[in-house]
Amino acid sequence: MKxxxxxxREIKLPTFGSMAExxxxxxxxxxxxPSIDVIVYGNHPxxxxxxxxxxxxxxxxxxxxxxxxxGYDLAPMRxxxxxxxxxxxxxxxxxxxxxxxxxxxxxxxxKLVYTTYIQEESTGxxxxxxxHVVLSEVGLDVVEGLKPPTDVFNITRIADNFIINxxxxxxxxxxxxxxxGDVVDDSKIGLSDDWINTHERVYxxxxxxxxxxxxxxxxxxxxxxxxxxxxxxxxNVPWAEYVEEKPFESYYFLDDxxxxxxxxxxxxxxx
Numbered sequence: 001m002k003x004x005x006x007x008x009r010e011i012k013l014p015t016f017g018s019m020a021e022x023x024x025x026x027x028x029x030x031x032x033x034p035s036i037d038v039i040v041y042g043n044h045p046x047x048x049x050x051x052x053x054x055x056x057x058x059x060x061x062x063x064x065x066x067x068x069x070x071g072y073d074l075a076p077m078r079x080x081x082x083x084x085x086x087x088x089x090x091x092x093x094x095x096x097x098x099x100x101x102x103x104x105x106x107x108x109x110x111k112l113v114y115t116t117y118i119q120e121e122s123t124g125x126x127x128x129x130x131x132h133v134v135l136s137e138v139g140l141d142v143v144e145g146l147k148p149p150t151d152v153f154n155i156t157r158i159a160d161n162f163i164i165n166x167x168x169x170x171x172x173x174x175x176x177x178x179x180x181g182d183v184v185d186d187s188k189i190g191l192s193d194d195w196i197n198t199h200e201r202v203y204x205x206x207x208x209x210x211x212x213x214x215x216x217x218x219x220x221x222x223x224x225x226x227x228x229x230x231x232x233x234x235x236n237v238p239w240a241e242y243v244e245e246k247p248f249e250s251y252y253f254l255d256d257x258x259x260x261x262x263x264x265x266x267x268x269x270x271x
Contacts, residue, residue: 035213035262041096041108042221042253047155047162048180049095049253051223052231053079055244056088056116062242066131068118069207075119075126077198080223081190083249090243091115092233094164094175095253110136110153112166112173114237117198126194127209128202132237134168140263141205176232180224180252188222188254199259211265217258223251 042049056062059074076086093115096108112134119126134150141147152167166173196219201209228247
């Protein structure tokens with residue numbers, strides 16, 4: 001049996017290695033678009049994924065501040081099946097992210113994202129617009145290219161709370177969120193179809209977007225509501241005057257979500 005396994009291994013490794021090298025050469029020469037597997041961790045023991053939603057109170061001024069992609073407007077959003085109504089929303093998210101589940105190869109990094117939702121006028125489709133992203137590791141930025149880690153990204157656990165401190169240029173955040181405990185099935189909430197469907201594209205600065213390919217993990221993912229009165233959020237952000245100071249809803253994600261990203265899919269059209 002060992003000899004048989006060794007024989008197949010001798011076929012498998014060079015064959016698929018050559019295929020990977022060929023695909024890499026196509027990407028390098030511009031004949032094929034790159035794609036990567038992305039894992040966003042849900043109820044991770046060192047940092048549960050949290051989405052915190054704030055109402056946008058001055059839509060027109062916020063659109064001017066963002067410098068919206070041409071042909072797009074802000075779109076109202078309803079986050080979960082139990083959200084009371086759709087409204088113009090800014091979402092603050094904090095989570096672990098990685099390109100692989102193998103921690104020894106690529107330990108997850110910390111990520112904080114400010115997102116809003118934009119609608120294409122010609123099609124009526126709504127997409128994510130991640131207009132400010134903070135990473136604990138080196139990342140890619142449409143304007144800066146390779147972007148160094150942020151100045152401060154600290155996560156500590158004290159008693160039953162997670163304490164998050166972030167300093168990124170003119171953006172600072174000090175936040176305390178309660179630890180997620182065991183969640184009974186009756187408390188698990190499904191995500192809205194509207195929010196799930198935004199994940200076809202995620203826009204960045206200058207109208208550049210990543211094309212996303214999602215699976216049932218996102219549509220079947222569940223969240224658990226957090227009492228916003230138990231959140232402590234102190235933030236200094238350039239867009240503060242366009243958004244309510246206190247959030248109207250917040251959720252823990254209870255599941256990991258994996259998807260395929262085709263980064264900067266339209267960069268040739270923009271630059």
